[in-house]
Amino acid sequence: MPSDGITAVKQLFTRLVYSLGRETATRELKWMKQALIASHSPTLAAMLQRRLSGEPLQYILGTTPFGPLDLLTRPPTLIPRPETEDWTLRLADMLTPTPVRPLTVLDLCTGTGCIPLLLCHLWPPGSTRAYGVDISQHAIRLAADNAARCNIPSFQPAPYSQNVFIPVLGDLRDPDVFKRLLPPFDIITANPPYIPKREYDKLPVSVKNYEDPAALLGDPPDSEEQDGLTFYRLISKILRQKGMLRDGSIVALEVGRAQADAVEGILQQSAGLRNTQVWKDPWNVKRVVLARA
Amino acid sequence: MSSPEDIARARQLKELEPLHEAWSNWTHARQSLEETLPLMQDPDPTMRTLASEEFTSLTHTLSTHISTTFPSLLVPPSSTRDLHALLELKAGVGGSEAALFLLDLLRVYVRYAGSVGWRTSIIQSSETESGGMRDAILEIKGEGAYDALRWESGVHRVQRVPATESSGRTHTSTVAVIVLPLSEDAESMSGNDELFKMEDVKVEVMRARGAGGQHVNKTESAVRLTHTPTGITVSMQDERSQHQNKRRAFQVLRARLMDVKLSQDIANRRATRRNLVRTADRSEKIRTYNYAQDRVTDHRIGLSLMNLTSFLEGDGVQDFLDALRRNWQEEVMEDVVGESE
């Protein structure tokens, strides 16, 4: 690197220290250097420049860890969060499917495909068939790329000895979308958009300016309800459809802060799922509503 | 497939190998000596010279067997011989100079491990602005790494003129090293074995995330473990992945707990034996690196080596490790002999 490059890096780094604090900035710089070695991405200065303007580190580095997986991240598809990682690991620990008793998983609003991919990775080969539905072309393409990266087949028919994850382009509001996916499902997971408009307006730049609003905003602009819960009402309707669930099926929905009780209510009342429970995330926020059919 | 019994038997055989070898060498040398004796009276002078040379070399072999080889077989095989190692380094007194010296020492151990064929990785480090490190944890994967390196635990002291010191005054700074035992499965996150119970370990994520979830895409992967019965805490934040940090933290926790267990074992044994096996006091100053005199001194065995560069850039550390191992073997030997009296 030419010497003026080094001065530029130093200056940019100093500014990053100013904006993130020394400890975090030092770690991020180290990770950028590692990513530089691993790929032919631009220069360190360019990476620092992007970070300073508020771009999320995960888009700059192009990957994010998710449990033992290392997933691709590409704007504008939502970056998988550590909270989601935590409950997905917990869900994976709770169940032990086998090739003799395989499970079918449906992940709504799949984004990068992180949730079903982690389940497919952790559960024994040949025990899991997963679908992931998303409305965004970007997300579906990324989910397929991630499946390839994790060596999980994303096509049918896949060999019986392997777990499968099939990304499906589709809209949750389309009642027919699930018909071709062979219900009933043993597990339905979702991390649907849940941020209310008034909170969305106050989000940090790195979220608001870079991640897809359609991945974050819980309610359509013309909706009467602006509580961020529109998707949970929609999902409840889907769950109520005949043949979606079987006895003992599990539903796991991620929720935003202070939404757990309301979502629990929606599941009980409009989906008829009485057996519910709430999981907290590692930061002590009620994060997941779990229901058993 | 080999059964556990097969493996145990193979191991036993392997452990008997040195004994077997020493004994056959000994009998072989004795036999040759008996054959050589008559030849020393041979009428042919060339033959007599050859025989007497042979005699000298054979008596030498036999006496080393008596003085060293056989006694060293009395040293019981180390129970920690399979273990890998974690090296924890912490800069002590001396500020940024100590941090720079920490980096020098770290390089010594990385290079040494590489020369033995062990794999190393720095699993935690905090760099200082002047390019040194305040602390670091080095993982060394290789069977026997712990046994070879455990003597490095203690305070290392450096006396030199810092590069930044314009007046040319010598500074004294220290780095504390702790060598911890690491087992193969140390990264496992399930507990309930002889080292700890899972319910005794509190796992905490660090730093608040506000609303968290979709609201925040900041990387937040720091993890802290607390082992309640001992109060040992381990923090890990160097990896981007929380999962990975957690695995690392468990690895360090296991190593620390195993270290506690080993020290206890030694203390218990010491209480029942009259002799002292080397005390491992970590606050003890064990070695001094004196730049002005170009000398490294180990205070425990009073060994000094000239040529600091060979220590810092070559394989000088090997000489110390060998001497310390011999010293330890002698202590154990005396202990064993003392016991049987």
Ligand SMILES: C[S@@+](CC[C@H](N)C(=O)[O-])C[C@H]1O[C@@H](n2cnc3c(N)ncnc32)[C@H](O)[C@@H]1O
């Ligand atoms: C919060 S992101 C979750 C992504 C991923 N599951 C995760 O946990 O990282 C929500 C996802 O829902 C998708 N989405 C939004 N509206 C949708 C709809 N009507 N039908 C299907 N997917 C939708 C978005 O494209 C986005 O990928």
